[in-house]
Amino acid sequence: MASIWLFGPNVDTDQIVPGRYAPYMTSEAELGKYPFIEARPEFRTQVRAGDVIVAGPNFGCGSSREYAPRALVAVGIAAIIAPSFARIFYRNALNLGLRLFVADLTLALSDREQAVLDLETPALIAHGETFALPKPPDWVRQTWAEGGIIGYYRRHGQLPLVESTAPTQENSR
Amino acid sequence: MPDTSHTAAPSADSTTRASVHRAPTLAERILSHAAGREVRAGDLVIVPVDRCMSHDSITPEVIDALQNDLGNAGPADPDLLVVVMDHVAPAATVATANAQARVRRWVAEQRIQRFYDVGxxxxxxxxxxxxxxxPGQIALGTDSHATSYGAIGAFGTGVGTRDMALALASGRTWLRVPETLRVNVRGGFHPGVSPKDLSLFLCGLLGLDGADYMAVEFHGLDWLDLDGRETLASMTTELGAKVGLIPPSGVVLERFAVPDWLLVDDAGAPHYARTLDVDLTALESQVSVPPEVDHVRPARDLGDIKVDQVFIGTCTNGRLTDLHAAAAILARQHLAPGVRMLVIPASHNVLQAAVADGTLATLLAAGATIGTPGCGPCIGRHLGVIGAGEVCLSTANRNFRGRMGDPEGLIYLASPETAAASALTGVITDPATLPNREV
Structure with a gap:
């Protein structure tokens, strides 16, 4: 079972990892100690691998710091579900293989509720209800499967996406 | 309040792909040129990168990604990369000193010529x-305010560590061609009002995600100096924008080589997802109230908010024009009792120019102190971080909780003019309300 960590709108990267806790200031090995260290201090002590963040719009706004999503990967966050993501955070998360789903479940779920994340369907199941999650494009799924963009690039010698002129899905940005 | 009539409301299907037969927006024009085919909003492109910029805070991670994950010792082309030491400059701790030493060794080993050290x-x-x-180039930076390069009509955008490492290894990156939000500016600024006020006004109007994933394209600013263009372009990041573009005109045409293909023919009716009209003659000094950049109010409506520290600097407002604006207000005056004022020029060149023309002497005489050119306390690491309960009025770009020091410190954002006026009175002050002054 995953625990749901509920957040509001506009969670900025300074809340996720303040700049003074960057690996540059501390060390990469310590990164897992710092997610939400000031915004929500109980997070880093109570979070468990496989937990899911459910947040309001514009999650990850602000800085381009990849160590913000990297810190969430370090503690084992399985997915982040929000109605929208800030664009650099979206790219950084994708590049790290961190699953993001564009959906608004903030009113459907409560904080620290237990849930099951079904990455295949994909869906989130909580209090007997199944909440469908949007299916990402194939190239996003392939990137996830390789553990991120660098894993994909190393295996295939190219970027995962196919250049397109067709309308693209909302979360392929 | 400026008039912001929406001449084109967002269409119900603004994500529908605009026809390639329609004239391109500036972002579409640049990405079409780079991709070698006509592309429009919503398309995915893989494009060559003309320039990469990485700073001291992220370069160690980029080296790790290149060496440990990609098996490359360094960039495929050392001339692609610019490395700048600015985020903790000079080094404040042993950890940052060691990280910087490692970056300097790597830069030398990799023969990276474009290295700009502390200061x-x-x-x-x-x-x-x-x-x-x-102008017209694609430039990636390991910093969200790489949007600044839109000031000269370059497609500058922020990326993280892995995107930078891949761009350095392959010379390419992928981008989704953004929709464009067009801002038509009319009129000019009142004395004491400046581009930062326009940026903050737009943040208040549109919100932190008002241009998420989008290009912002400004028109009507042919008269604006380069410093002001940089402020406007960089602050589009606070709207969530991918890029903030000002079509090359005026001073940019004088100082930069602008390719013909970039010069915009406005007659072709590009597809804009949204268009705003802003009348600058109705714009007054704006202040962003913590803890979010889009909590914006006119300075005169704030009441008496006492300030402990005033900070003039950063990539947003640390240029010569900004220091001139502050010096004009502080000339032959002195900081209010209990106020400390940090001035951190955005570059060594700005610092030298401010020394040469007497601006620095004016600011020092008023009681300000000067820091090493670089990011200063903007990211809360050194050179003027604030304590719990303290109020800093800053010309930087973000006021998130804990951004600049203790999470209980409060960061208000404003123009250099408002910062100087507030340093003079000790409370957040609209420069237009200063008595008997030509601001």
Missing amino acids: CGVCHQVMLEEHLVQ
Whole structure:
């Protein structure tokens, strides 16, 4: 079972990892100690691998710091579900293989509720209800499967996406 | 309040792909040129990157990604990369000193010529001053305010560590062609009002995600100086924008080589997802109230908010024009009792110019102190972080909780004019309300 960590709108990267806790200031090995260290201090002590963040719009706004999503990967966050993501955070998360789903479940779920994340369907199941999650494009799924963009690039010698002129899905940005 | 009539409301299907037969927006024009085919909003492209910029805070991670994950010792082309030491400059701790020493060794080993060490200035200012990015180019930076390069009509955008490492290994990156939000500016600024006020006004109007994933394209600013263009372009990041573009005109045409294909023919009716009209003659000084950049109010409506520290600097407002504006207000005056004022020029060149023309003497006489050109306390690491309960009025770009020091410190954002006026009175002050002054 995953625990749901509920957040509001506009969670900025300074809340996720303040700049003074960057690996540059501390060390990469310590990164897992710092997610939400000031915004929500109980997070880093109570979070468990496989937990899911459910947040309001514009999650990850602000800085381009990849160590913000990297810190969430370090503690084992399985997915982040929000109605929208800030664009650099979206790219950084994708590049790290961190699953993001564009959906608004903030009113459907409560904080620290237990849930099951079904990455295949994909869906989130909580209090007997199944909440469908949007299916990402194939190239996003392939990137996830390789553990991120660098894993994909190393295996295939190219970027995962196919250049397109067709309308693209909302979360392929 | 400025008039912001929406001449084109967002269409119900604004994500529908605009026809390639329609004239391109500036972002579409640049990405079409780079991709070698006509592309429009919503398309995915893989494009060559003309320039990469990485600063001291992220370069160690980029080296790790290149060496440990990609098996490359360094960039495929050392001339692609610019490295600037600005985020903790000079080093404040043993950890940052060691990380910087490692970056210097790597830069030497990899024969990276374009290395700008401590004191050269904020990365984006160095990029533009040294003409390390050119109009029409695609430039990636390991910093969200790489949007600054839109000031000269370059497609500058922020990326994280892995995107930077891949761009350095392959010379390419992928981008989704953004929709464009067009801002038509009419009129000019009142005395004491400046581009930062326009940026903050737009943040208040549109919100932190008002241009998420989008390009912002400004029109009606042919008369604006380069410093002001940099402020406007960089602050589009606070709207969530991918890029903030000002079509090359005026001073940019004088100082930069602008390719013909970039010069915009406005007659072709590009597809804009949204268009705003802003009348600058109705714009007054704006202040962003913590803890979010889009909590914006006119300075005169704030009441008496006492300030402990005033900070003038950063890639947003640390340029010569900004220091001139502050000096004009502080000339033959002195800081209010209990106020400390930090001035951190955006670059060594700005610092030298401010020394040469007497601006620095004016600011020092008023009681200000000067820091090493670089990011200063903007990211809360050194050189003027604030304590719990303290109020800083800053010309930087973000006021998130804990951004600049203790999470219980409060960061208000404003123009250099408002910062100087507030340093004089000790409370947040609209410069237009200063008695008997020509501001």
